Amino acid sequence: MERRKFLKGAALGAGATALATPALAQGGKTMTIVSTWPRDFPGLGISAQRLAARIGQLSDGAINVEYFAAGERVGAFDSFDEVASGNSQAYIAADYYWVGKHPAFAYFTAVPFGMTVVEWNAWVKFGGGQALWDKVSGEFGLKSLVCGATGTQAGGWFNKEINSPEDLKGLKMRIPGLGGNVMSKLGVSTVSLPGGQIYENLVSGAIDATEWVGPYNDYFMKFYEAAKYYYTAGMHEPNANLALGMNKAWWESLSDWERAVIEAASxxxxxxxxxxxxxxxxxxxxxxxxxxxVEVREFGEDVWDAFGEAAAEVFEETRDHSDLAVEVDDAFQAALREIGGAMALFETKFVNERNRVLGLGG
Structure with missing residues (x-):
């Protein structure tokens, strides 16, 4: 209970504002949203609540939004089935939580050595990514839209330094998605926990390490009480885009205007x-x-190389799943090389040279 109070107070202290329930319009469409984040959860939870409130606001109450945080209607990882069944109309989550349903879902949150936020958004909006997302989600009666992005995530919190790939062996780490598969190949025992359960598992010693998001989100999680080593950029989530996953039949029942409102808010x-x-x-x-x-560290080149070798194996295994997995991976990798190649020549080159001249980034 005290932990929940802390998170709520911390979130408000970080500049979040209380989100009022939107006024309900008589006869409007009901949109029940379930989330994988606890209520008033710093960063991710606040974002989900903000989106729910904004849909109601933009629709002037014509879409009656009912928002339920993790555990208030269903458990965090029960959100997918809740919406696919039609019991609720939408979830807000990271779609890589559903790789057990289909591994291609990972490409629509983040994959190891994948695209940054700018690159991924370009692919989804203008490079055919949304059509492939629709194809994967459609197999389960869902329609998904991007509704958030964290940026390149931290490599994680560890209770010891990682100076070589051998230091990873035997660690117990919370890390979901294909990034977790990469870690498993390097000898890490991985688990996928909802955000609200990570702190207690880290403090109790049930896990030795965890990835979460980045400094703004991680500060309020107090992981530093059990793990002092904080690693900068990780290979596992270079973008971490989030999903508003909706029941497809419900989505198709909406008017063009109602769909446009949800798209704009997202x-x-x-x-x-x-x-x-x-x-x-x-x-x-x-x-x-x-x-x-907190002691900030970065992974050495030998660790990055080991990540890369393991990631190549993970992608091959993912492709073995189905023709759809191959189709998504082919499209993703082609877009990464085309979009990322151009980015490297312009944005990345500029940022690297700017930081060198100005002495930024250590």
Missing amino acids: AEETANMYEEAMALNGQYLAKLIDEQG
Whole structure:
């Protein structure tokens, strides 16, 4: 109970505002949204609540939004079946939670050595990615839209330094998606836990390490109480885009205007969540270091190389699943090379040279 109170207070202290339930319009469409995040959860949970409120606001109450955080209507990882069955109309989640349903879902959150937020959004919006997402989700009676983005995530929290690939062997780590499969190949025992259960497992010693998001989100999780080593950029989630997954039959029952309202609110929140993280990550990284004594580390090249070799095996295994998995992987990898190649020549080149000239980033 005290943990929940802390998270709520921390979120509000970080500049979040209380989100009022949108006014209900008589005779409007009902949209029940279930989330994989606890209520008032810093970053992710606040974003989900903000999106739910915004849909009601933009529709002027014509869409009656009922929002339920994780555990309030169904458990976090029960959200998929809840919406696919039609019991609720939508979930807000990271679609890589559903790789047990189909491994191609991972490509619509994040995959190892994948696209950044800008690259991924370009692929989904203008490179055919949305059509493939529709194809994967459609197999389960769902329609998904992007509704959030964290940016490149931290490599994670560890209770010891990782100086070589051998240091990973035997660790128990919370890391979902294909990134978890990569870690498993390197000798890590991986688990997939809802966000609200990570802290207790780390503090109790049930796990030795965890990935979460980045400094802004991670500061409030207090992982530093059990793991002092905080690793910068990880291979596992270079973008981490989130999904508003809707029951397809319900989506198709909406008018063009109602669908446009939901699309607009989702696009707005995708930008807001990403930009909020970019604005606050530096500030909260400093607080982690200065206030909590967190030791920031980065993985060495030999560790990155081991990640790369394991990732290549994971992608081959993913492709073995089905023709649809091959179709998604082919399209994703082609877009990564085309979009990422151009990015490397312009944005990445500029940022690297700017940081070198100005002495940024250590």
